[in-house]
Amino acid sequence: MKSRRNFLKTAALGAAALSLDGIPAAAASRGKGRKPIVVSTWDFGIAANRAAWGVLGKGGRALDAVEAGVHVPEADEKNVTVGYGGYPDRDGRVTLDACIMDEFGNCGSVAAIEHIKHPISVARKVMEKTPHVMLVGDGALQFALENGFRKENLLTPESEKAWKEWLKKAEYKPVINIENQQYEGKGTTAFNPLRLPGNAWNHDTIGMVALDAAGNLSGACTTSGMAFKMHGRVGDSPIIGAGLYVDNEIGAATATGVGEEVIRVVGSFLVVELMRQGYSPEAACKEAVLRIVKKKPAKAKEIQIGFLALNKKGEHGAYCLHPGFSYACTTGEKEEVLIKGKYYFQ
Numbered sequence: 001m002k003s004r005r006n007f008l009k010t011a012a013l014g015a016a017a018l019s020l021d022g023i024p025a026a027a028a029s030r031g032k033g034r035k036p037i038v039v040s041t042w043d044f045g046i047a048a049n050r051a052a053w054g055v056l057g058k059g060g061r062a063l064d065a066v067e068a069g070v071h072v073p074e075a076d077e078k079n080v081t082v083g084y085g086g087y088p089d090r091d092g093r094v095t096l097d098a099c100i101m102d103e104f105g106n107c108g109s110v111a112a113i114e115h116i117k118h119p120i121s122v123a124r125k126v127m128e129k130t131p132h133v134m135l136v137g138d139g140a141l142q143f144a145l146e147n148g149f150r151k152e153n154l155l156t157p158e159s160e161k162a163w164k165e166w167l168k169k170a171e172y173k174p175v176i177n178i179e180n181q182q183y184e185g186k187g188t189t190a191f192n193p194l195r196l197p198g199n200a201w202n203h204d205t206i207g208m209v210a211l212d213a214a215g216n217l218s219g220a221c222t223t224s225g226m227a228f229k230m231h232g233r234v235g236d237s238p239i240i241g242a243g244l245y246v247d248n249e250i251g252a253a254t255a256t257g258v259g260e261e262v263i264r265v266v267g268s269f270l271v272v273e274l275m276r277q278g279y280s281p282e283a284a285c286k287e288a289v290l291r292i293v294k295k296k297p298a299k300a301k302e303i304q305i306g307f308l309a310l311n312k313k314g315e316h317g318a319y320c321l322h323p324g325f326s327y328a329c330t331t332g333e334k335e336e337v338l339i340k341g342k343y344y345f346q
């Protein structure tokens with residue numbers, strides 16, 4: 001365990017030292033034309049990728065890999081941002097969003113679903129067993145229960161405590177982005193980009209895209225959404241084209257950060273379409289970030305958004321608004337690296 005940690009640490013340091021166009025040389029060379037490969041958002045993507053590799057490494061299908069991969073943070077109660085243990089909404093209810101997409105353009109999604117630990121698997125069932133793409137709220141829960149999912153309490157004592165803490169200061173009224181607490185709480189009023197909504201202190205999503213040995217792409221995205229959101233709020237993560245998009249001819253992309261701004265530019269679809277036009281994964285992600293900055297320059301200064309993309313050749317890249325976003329890339333059992341996303345605001 002310790003040596004694995006050291007390896008990661010070294011890999012991350014190496015990434016900083018060998019950075020080539022934002023992509024560490026080692027990761028870039030592995031990424032070029034390399035398959036299978038799996039990439040996913042944030043540091044907790046490393047553990048998720050390992051589970052995905054359990055499928056990809058045996059020649060399995062990317063769809064099965066991404067589902068297995070994102071199960072890890074969904075079930076991890078210490079991860080207060082995805083699935084079980086995720087921070088609740090303003091009413092203290094844990095509501096989850098997830099979607100999945102395969103190499104054939106099939107997709108499934110659930111939004112604002114409660115009481116189900118693995119919303120990604122409900123999304124997959126929606127894709128495979130219904131004529132629909134998306135089920136929400138009670139309907140999604142009803143469908144899950146009918147399909148054998150167990151009803152559980154997802155609010156852990158820790159996340160309930162955090163919510164009650166938040167309630168002490170928060171007025172209960174629909175102020176957009178009241179979750180923007182980045183200047184409070186830690187004894188400082190200094191600007192800290194890590195505390196921007198959607199950044200490391202308040203990131204809520206794992207987006208994972210993979211290319212399997214057969215050369216097929218799939219993706220999954222799952223989240224508890226922005227902490228202390230309004231009840232019923234749905235972000236980008238379960239919206240096909242916004243939080244996730246896969247086109248097996250071209251590539252796949254996923255997004256993290258403040259979903260409202262990602263939805264506005266249909267971010268993941270935009271990234272894939274840019275790759276279709278010949279942009280590299282990183283350049284496509286950058287262009288999508290620039291689109292957000294152009295549309296809402298003032299807003300862009302106050303929030304975090306990151307895009308992550310993988311193309312059909314196994315090349316990968318990311319770009320975000322502010323420092324603090326990283327993604328995990330895995331191309332073998334011990335070949336895993338955390339890569340810092342390049343960012344727009346210096």
Ligand code: SD4
Nearest residue numbers: 203204205225235257259
């Ligand atoms: C949402 N995009 O619900 C998600 C949250 C997230 O980093 O990714 N935060 O808007």
